[in-house]
Amino acid sequence: MDKYSDILINGGFGELSSISQLDEISLDALGIENKIDRDAILSSLPQLKEQVSQSQRAQEEEAAVEELRRQERQNEEMKKYQEYQQQQYSNDQYYQAYYGGNEQYAYTDTTQNTKSLVDYGSDNE
Numbered sequence: 001m002d003k004y005s006d007i008l009i010n011g012g013f014g015e016l017s018s019i020s021q022l023d024e025i026s027l028d029a030l031g032i033e034n035k036i037d038r039d040a041i042l043s044s045l046p047q048l049k050e051q052v053s054q055s056q057r058a059q060e061e062e063a064a065v066e067e068l069r070r071q072e073r074q075n076e077e078m079k080k081y082q083e084y085q086q087q088q089y090s091n092d093q094y095y096q097a098y099y100g101g102n103e104q105y106a107y108t109d110t111t112q113n114t115k116s117l118v119d120y121g122s123d124n125e
Helices: 002-010 024-030 035-099
Strands: 106-109 114-117
Touching (some): 002 035
Antiparallel strands (some): 106 114
């Protein structure tokens, strides 16, 4: 097949998957007339088809593994976000339980939507 590689590539059979599609009609169209060479090419097709099949399975498996990794990353990001949300909720609960919403000790900065502690009764000034 090496001596016909340029003919096969120029004829549109440059890829392994396309070579496995060769048949008698394709060989005629490419001008490959030598009976021994034609038989050698055609007899190698089952092996080429198996290689193509294995390659496609490997690509599908690789794509499936990559999809699983992507889903795992997405799940981890969601878990971190939920943990963050839970921590924020816990902080608000702590604030409410400890200070009871008493505005004497805390104020809300509406421009930044944050709560800050202020001790208005401190003697340390």
